[in-house]
Amino acid sequence: MTSRHPKGLAILFFTEMWERFSFYGMRAILVLYLTKETMGANPGLGWSNTDALALYGWYTMLVYVMSIPGGYVADRLLGQKKTVFIGGMFIALGQLTLAIDNMVAFYTGLALIITGVGGLKPNISTMVGGLYKQGDSRRDSGFTIFYIGINIGAASAPLLVGYVGEVYGWHYGFGLAGIGMLLGQIVYIWGQKYLKDVGNLLPVKKTEGKKEHTPLTKIEKDRIIVLLISFLIVIVFWGAYEQAGGLMNLYTKAKINRVVLGWEIPTSLFQSVPAFFVIILGTAVASFWAKRQLKGKEASSLFKMAIGTFIMGFGFLMMSGAALEAATGVKAMLIWLIASYLLQVIGELSISPVALSFITKLAPAKYASIMMGIYFAATGLGNKLAGLVGELASNAGELEVFTGIAVFCFAFGALLLVFFKKLKVLTHNAEAITN
Numbered sequence: 001m002t003s004r005h006p007k008g009l010a011i012l013f014f015t016e017m018w019e020r021f022s023f024y025g026m027r028a029i030l031v032l033y034l035t036k037e038t039m040g041a042n043p044g045l046g047w048s049n050t051d052a053l054a055l056y057g058w059y060t061m062l063v064y065v066m067s068i069p070g071g072y073v074a075d076r077l078l079g080q081k082k083t084v085f086i087g088g089m090f091i092a093l094g095q096l097t098l099a100i101d102n103m104v105a106f107y108t109g110l111a112l113i114i115t116g117v118g119g120l121k122p123n124i125s126t127m128v129g130g131l132y133k134q135g136d137s138r139r140d141s142g143f144t145i146f147y148i149g150i151n152i153g154a155a156s157a158p159l160l161v162g163y164v165g166e167v168y169g170w171h172y173g174f175g176l177a178g179i180g181m182l183l184g185q186i187v188y189i190w191g192q193k194y195l196k197d198v199g200n201l202l203p204v205k206k207t208e209g210k211k212e213h214t215p216l217t218k219i220e221k222d223r224i225i226v227l228l229i230s231f232l233i234v235i236v237f238w239g240a241y242e243q244a245g246g247l248m249n250l251y252t253k254a255k256i257n258r259v260v261l262g263w264e265i266p267t268s269l270f271q272s273v274p275a276f277f278v279i280i281l282g283t284a285v286a287s288f289w290a291k292r293q294l295k296g297k298e299a300s301s302l303f304k305m306a307i308g309t310f311i312m313g314f315g316f317l318m319m320s321g322a323a324l325e326a327a328t329g330v331k332a333m334l335i336w337l338i339a340s341y342l343l344q345v346i347g348e349l350s351i352s353p354v355a356l357s358f359i360t361k362l363a364p365a366k367y368a369s370i371m372m373g374i375y376f377a378a379t380g381l382g383n384k385l386a387g388l389v390g391e392l393a394s395n396a397g398e399l400e401v402f403t404g405i406a407v408f409c410f411a412f413g414a415l416l417l418v419f420f421k422k423l424k425v426l427t428h429n430a431e432a433i434t435n
């Protein structure tokens, strides 16, 4: 972790930090705006909870699914660098459109943001990978730093945009999210001099037209299988993790004792807790794995991801603890919630930056963005899954849902470890050349 990183990392760090500020800021007030009554001060749209959560589920899925066309455009037409810029413009325009109080503007704004995130999010991540040559050992720590940037944006946005949106008016909140994205664009334009060698459209090889169906080599096949397995892991992982904005959020409001030293902490504030944990623990978790690897112990990407899934399971056991306590008729202790988020984030740090890094390591250069696009689409499916699982709680009960998620994570993690011998061969083949 000691050697210096390329300057381009700082540019991508701040651009993505502002993009995430804009994204999570808007996301923090979206459901509140939809469900607020249409009368009175700072009126909303007066939707039912169910309708609002349904729109939220589709929105959070689509933003990530659009990463597939976003990746395709980058690989085939524009290169990542230009696609990121155009995506950023769409996002800023979308947020500013939401600042207008009108239903046509509302849907247009959402569509613009969905398109824009699809162009920006996967491609900026691929560009981080592009800063490092194959075999450069700084790649993983580069992604850890980048991931911390993401979470500085994610931690501050619900506080700032949430406050402005709830106190001054929803549309000011959306406008602030738009300004955040414009600041990101300014950093990006200013920093182009540090990004000369990354994100450019790759020239198409002459032979390609003739030999379209060159069979994949053994290593390439292994790489694709490893990537597909990791996509499956992220669907499960985000399906659990994204309860934070939905079911866990509602649960915190209703059943957790939020009074500390006589002050009742507002529920929305807890939305920033996981991102704060990422900022604090990002480097520690990464160096834990790095040290393990130096000692020659197992620390391949899939192994980390399997362990991350397990830790996630423990995170949800904490919520089962809260639900058991709440079942006795009292409000559950806050420590359950905090411990749950802490464990979830340790799991996240063993999965999410790891996956970003190794996609840029394993995917063939000409498919780099589309592979990243598919990865984010998988996280989008995870978001949708999270919504569906969260909805189960109203019939099945929270204890059952939290415990169910924990058991599923344990079982899935165990399955991965049982088959690990086979996976190990695959991962080692796949990672052999570049690592």
Ligand code: GLN
Binding pocket: 020, 064, 150, 154, 238, 352, 376, 379, 380
């Ligand atoms: N929290 C991370 C981010 O906002 C991961 C999101 C994801 O992979 N779906 O970038």
